[in-house]
Amino acid sequence: MSNRRPYVRSMDGWWKRDPYFIRYMAREVTAVFVALYAIVLLFGLVRLGQGEAAFNGWLQYLKTPWMLVFHLIVLAVFCYHTWSWFNIMPKTMPIIFMGGKRLQPGTITGTGLAASVVACLAVLFIVRGMS
Template identity: 60%
Template sequence: MSKRRPYVRSMDGWWRKNPFFVEYMIHEGTALFVAAYAGVLLTGLYRLSQGEAAWNGWLAALKNPWYIAFHLAALLALTYHTYTWFKIMPRTMPPVVVGGERLPGWVITAGGLAAAAAACLGLLALVWGMAR
């Protein structure tokens, strides 16, 4: 073994030193809520396949204050995910050229956010219509 012990600077908490990376870690962190929410839905689907009693048990569990608190946090996280997803989109998709000019980034972001708002309202209207 070499006796050399070079100094290696610690990388602990590197992202906390720069607001840009704090934001990056938060928007990457929304994935934890997406995963957890998918887990909640998967549990519900499995309960549905087990019959009426199991399904009603799952519905009752959702009324638990811990579940409500989780879903409040998940709502914030997913809304933030929506915002950052379309904020980054001008850089994650190929350039769009309209009439020889490159479409500015804010148009793509605004278009995406408008589409998300329409999709959310559409989903609510659809569920409303199917439930009535």
């Protein structure tokens, strides 16, 4: 055992030191809300399997003010997730060359965001058509 006590810089609050780290943290924390939303849906599915009375109880629960507040927050977080997901996509996907030129980061992000808008509108129209 050595009595040396070398200085070790504290890592407490490291992510508050730089705006880049704060953006990283904001992006990663969205996962907590994605998990919570999936759990709400999983409860709905389990209730559906238990029969009509159980499922109606879940539907009633969705109408409570707390669940509205929860879903409004989740909606905002999901929009942020969409934006940040395609914002980092130029770094997470393999480099693509088109016509001898490297596909620009802005093009990748823009295409992804446009695809999201189209996909969301498609889902809204399909569900509206079914109801």
